Amino acid sequence: MxxxxxxxxxxxxxxxxxxxxxxxxxxxxxxxxxxxxxxxAESDTGLRLLMIEQPGCAYCVAFNRDIAPIYEISEEGVLAPLVHADLRKDLPEGVTLNSRPYVTPTFILIGPDGTEMSRMTGFPGEDFFWPYIAQMIADARQTLGPPALN
Structure with missing residues (x-):
């Protein structure tokens, strides 16, 4: 016992x-x-990552399943939050693009003023997505300059 x-x-x-x-x-x-x-959060950039998608897009489904949840809590996701838009519907209010996207998914980095800064067409996979998006955000931050102090 x-x-x-x-x-x-x-x-x-x-x-x-x-x-x-x-x-x-x-x-x-x-x-x-x-x-x-x-x-x-203290260095709010005003950037947004606009994801253009459409129903039936297998690459959009893969991105939303595998990458989007991670993106939201990543450094990139904090600096440029993800916004979804349908290819066949109107763009979010205040957004101006250089050209209309025709391929889904298309990822468009939107500046604080609502204009397109850069884009990535298609989703070639996670290994390509992260460094490309990180470079897009770094280039945009360099173009915009340091954030204004409150």
């Missing part, structure tokens, strides 16, 4: 240590994410 109690106690202590370690890791991750989000 004492052996069973000792074994049970051992596993309970082991489990509690695992939970404690997990809680510490989750707390640290939350703190790091909150710090990054706060510092990025």
């Amino acid at each position: 004492q052996v069973a109690r000792a074994i049970t106690t051992y596993y309970i202590v082991l489990m509690l240590n695992s939970f404690r370690q997990l809680a510490v890791l989750l707390g640290a991750a939350f703190f790091a994410l909150a710090s990054v989000s706060a510092s990025l």
Whole structure:
């Protein structure tokens, strides 16, 4: 009986240590994410990433399933939040494009004044998307200059 109690106690202590370690890791991750989000929010760029899509677009479905949830919490997503628009409908109010997109998905970086700054036509996959979008945002931020201090 004492052996069973000792074994049970051992596993309970082991489990509690695992939970404690997990809680510490989750707390640290939350703190790091909150710090990054706060510092990025302070440098609001006014940029938006407009995704032109249409029903039946397999690449749009793949992007929305695999990339969009990650994009929203990424550095790029904080600097240029994702806005969806249908290819066959009107553009969001205040948006001016250089030319009408005909391929979906098309990703258009919109500046603070609502004008197109750059675009990426198609979705060639995650490995190409992230560096290309990061470069689009970096170029736009360089063009716009440093954010105005409040």
